[in-house]
Amino acid sequence: MPITIALMGNPNSGKTTLFNALTGANQHVGNWPGVTVERKEGQTRHGNQVYTVVDLPGTYSLGAFSEDEVVAREFILTGNPDVVINVVDATNIERNLYLTTQLLEMGAKVVVALNMVDEAEARQISVDEKALSRRLGIPVIPTVASKRKGIDELMEAATATIRAPLNGHVRLSYGESIDGKIAELEDLLKNGDLAYPPGWLALKLLEGDEYLRKVVDVSLKLQGSDEFTRFWDEMAVQAEDFQLEIVDSRYKFVGDVTKDVVRRPEVAVQTTTDKVDRVLTHKYWGMPIFAVIMFIVFQLTFAIGQDLLGRWMATGVEYAGGLLESLLVTVNAPQWLIDFAENGVVGGVGAVIEFVPLIVILYMLMGFLEDSGYMARAAYVMDNTMRAVGLQGKTFISMIVGFGCNVPGVMATRTLESKKDRMIAILINPFMSCGAKIPIYLVFIAAFFPSYGGLVLFSVYALGILVAFLMGKIFSKTLFKGETSHFIMELPPYRKPTLGNVLRNMWDNVSGFLTRAGTTIFAVVSLLWVLAVLPVGVEPYGAESILGRIGLLIAPIFEPAGFGNWQAAVGLFSGIAAKEAVVAILGMVYAGVEEGMELVMAIREVFTPLTAISFMVMTLLYTPCAATLGTIKKETGSAKWALFSATYTFAIAWVLAVLVFQVGRLLGFS
């Protein structure tokens, strides 16, 4: 009859690698009865003996918190394996030994496969396996499953353990009081005819294992025993304390054992992390340091993206446009198609694509900060500031996501438990300047502030955050009053950014941007191009076209803000479909007006530095795009809040844009 070996271990401890090393191709996969947990079983031979090896689900503990845990412990207790090989990751031994202590509590025959000892060695972690074996009272065999090292020794130890009587196991003490209760309960359970060892069952019941409590309740009720119920009624007050004491005893045991048998180098990086954090997350210095870092990021974006790479892209777009036009002329394409290609596609979509180099550099630098772990610090610093003004700190998480795109930003508010906090976070998220708005700022910066690009872009983002804070404060004092909940943020250790991660992050963002340029923006530009050339007979892209008439209708609203021209009005209007469309539409309508003229040149003709700032303030703060509004409707469950968001953001944007223009004019700016 084959002997059964159960393989047990934490996830990622190399358990499956060991299973494969032991069984090779002799394995099959099924499911554990009644659950969806995968069951892997295989055969191995050692000497003349055939062994059945069962790969149990990877778990950290043997409670009843997941199906995996229940399946694993049920098999060990009722599946009668002859021995349990506990795979312990030598690089993470402290965490893995917690499971080992639970296996020892079960009274199972256990052999520890101290796996990945090569990796531990490489990390200068040394484990004295002989001392560990003495402390646990079970064999400990070093292995490298991926290289089949130590497998024979492991099987030798498993065979010897199977043959030997069960003794020498370490028995944990949980303190006098709990040990006494375990003994008392064990006596009661001995009469219960249950499938589990009474000592272990008593321990688990005191630990608050609800799964086993139900099993015991049913069994003892069937036997008419009420002693258990009486015992439990008396225990009720202490139960929670016992639960924690038992877990703590295991930790203490693991801590004591590892202190004696594990040597690891002092992790200098962590100490450095804490030292650096004392400065970067400082109560007073944290925010200014964050501001300086972001300012440098924006400055570098312009220095590299615009001055070095920007011209190449502009030339490339112009060249591609020329090629497309020649091709259409060569194939005798109709004039309207040539016109659409020239003014709609090249003038519109091309105007957006020209800014890709800046976006590439910006996302590379942001990716660098994210990969280094600094962005988590930035979030913490913002959280502190938000708390200081009485806002729910966790809102900052959705705000950070909103810098990429407001749609996931609004969705990220789901982590806020309180409805009040969530509503505020949703309503202020559109003030976070999303990636789609970047080309708008870049056009105006290139036209009027080429030497101060970093400063202007930084100011725009800062204004968005400031308005979000102010509105959040106003909402928390008016529409959504109440207590805010408390949470603690985890700061991961600093890492050396890898080029691969930085490039991947940049590519994810840029490819998303290009995809939208080729789909959403193209669709909006195509539709508005039709409106710009109809009705037939009027001057295309002129004030008499349908688009021009719509623009003329809206334009007076923006007169007090200094940009009451119909082109700016339709640009802003198209931005409600998608923010990238603003530049595309401006590119199309200005390309149509000033044949062959670059968009930046045309903008310089129509706007002034003051109206450019006013326009940027408007685009930063006004009505979010349709996708964001749809998400607000979905997340709040009400079209009313989507409508409120659309109108109140427009009102705030308009008031501030007018304020910028009028105050600027009074101060003598033009």
Next chain:
Amino acid sequence: MLKQLLLEIYKADYVSKSNLAVKLDSPVPLVEEGFAELVRLGYLLEDASLNCQDRPCGRCPYASMCQKEPLKTWTITEKGRALLEDYQAAV
């Protein structure tokens, strides 16, 4: 150790596991396991920054513009607060 860990988390401005490990004189992996156990026992709540179980990243058109590594935050539950009150009163 778990009560002390919960108390240190409560007192901290932010969670730094390396910092906590130094304070508790325990290795970082054991502190990590302590966090996991406090969550399992219902004293601590781990919040991921995004909860998109209805639409995993692979099927989300906004995945490329979303956070790659969600920021992790922790909340001490009512049960955890009650435990801390008892613990602080006892020591």
